[in-house]
Amino acid sequence: MTLLILGILLWVAGHFFKRALPGLHDSLGPAAKGVSAVVILAGVVLMVIGYRGAYTDLAFVPPSWGIHLNNLLMLLAVYLYAASGTKARLATRMRHPQLTAVKTWAVAHLLVNGDWASVVLFGSLLAWAVAEVIVINRSNRDWTPPEWGGRTAEIRALAGTAIVFAVIAGIHAWLGYWPFPG
Template structure:
């Protein structure tokens, strides 16, 4: 479990720099330069992600049951996950969805984490998905007090909503029917 926690600290820690101290993040970016800052940020993020995957895999070998969700929550979870990939697509293909939601990626992370918390009751699941849910909520709240940074996206177009919905739903179907089992060893259906 310690390895999973270290991975979460690395990954979510670097992603929380803006939440905790946005001026420090800006000073680091200015002193290191854009390229070096992004490179270091990416390396720490990647290291954290690798350690999360490693730690989660180890934790799954010796699970600690916290609660046993009823079977019907699996169906609720699958429904909550339907908009996740379209929201992720809408982050980079801005249109009416992004304009309406504001921060579609954070909304996607919150839905993804909540859906997994509803369907899984092991300690390692609570740590992983609970941490991501808490981070996304904290990040969204902190955005009210900090200057928004532009996200590189495609130009805003009406067609982007179609791309987000069709592309996102296609990825959802692939994930549910095949990729989730291939990537994580667990079939959601």
């Protein structure tokens, strides 16, 4: 569990670096993005290793219907993330589609994973995404919605969602976590 928690802390530190230490961030110039990326990547690696190695008791028994809602929420999460990159209509109507995707992803995974390692991982990333939205909104109150990318953006977002969802499901199956009922 120690590696998992360290990974979460690195993830949060890498994402808040610019706002928590603006002087240091600015003094690094263009290298600041690289430093943040390395810290975040190290956090992801430690989270994966820590999560896979953590054996913990159940915090709660997930509901039997949770897997169905999980898959529906995961489709939504992947779509939100894809829509933000393509400027699909939904992404032009919400300020933080990627962070909303992370929050949706975290809630979806809490529905199907009742062990303490999952509660720590997904609960922490949910809390981070909520905090990130609050910090961004407070530091930059003005928001101009991006222009809609047209029908092409919608098609790309839907195609990207289908491909990425299939890849995610394949990776889960490869790791031994069958993501579908039955």
